[in-house]
Amino acid sequence: MLQERITQTNKHQKSLEAKITEMEDRSRRDNLLIFNLKEGTEGPNARAYMLESFPKWFPALGAAPLEIMRAHRLGPPRRSTASADTGHSYRPRPLILKCLRYTERDLLLKEARKHAPEVAGIQLKFAADYSEPTTARRKSCYKIMHDARTKGFDAFLLYPATIKLQRSNESYVFKESTDAEEFLAADNRD
Incomplete structure (x- = not known):
């Protein structure tokens, strides 16, 4: 029971932090x-x-x-x-x-x-x-975008920190930078 309440409170806290970040980004x-x-x-x-x-x-x-x-x-x-x-x-x-x-x-x-x-x-x-949390998230994407460009992709950083990769007629969107990193590691076309 107590563990469930802690989990629920943590989830609620993360939701509130995301809302505050969104509000700060909108104000900026x-x-x-x-x-x-x-x-x-x-x-x-x-x-x-x-x-x-x-x-x-x-x-x-x-x-x-x-x-x-x-x-x-x-x-x-x-x-x-x-x-x-x-x-x-x-x-x-x-x-x-x-x-x-x-x-x-x-x-x-x-x-x-x-x-x-x-x-x-x-x-x-x-x-x-952007707010500090958004800036930190975007900064974590820079190396991945550089790697994608060296592999021949056009790389774009969408708000808040979504990576979009395009090559030829293919387009890929990654909400998490780790997903884009794994995709690039598996991509063998150079």
Whole structure:
């Protein structure tokens, strides 16, 4: 009886954790992360800099103005110069911006995949913003997707962490990364 209640409580807890993760991901779906933008490039107003830069970076978006609610750097400031004892410089903090609509965020991501802009000779990286549990799940798929691409598959990562593999007329979808890993291990066509 007690063991049954513990099992039921654990199942309920996992269900609640999944719901919280889903809610957090939904609240972040308007957010866009931008990596490799040198600290200070955006000046005192990151939002204005982004609104000015997007038409230059992505001319295909046309003259339709994007609506960005806010933009700022993530985390505390880091030292920007090389450390005397280690000789390492620090990567710039990511810039996060919140679009008014997630469709605008998706449009920006799509354009960034086609041709990522360069600022001061450094290529910018764009990514969607997810909760920590979702980010960890997606990160566990990266190696598998790389392996799939080396075997000739087109690999896609769908939300939240579903791997889709395509080759010729074949298409495979894996909800668990371990299933995709086993499939690739059994696939002998290279």
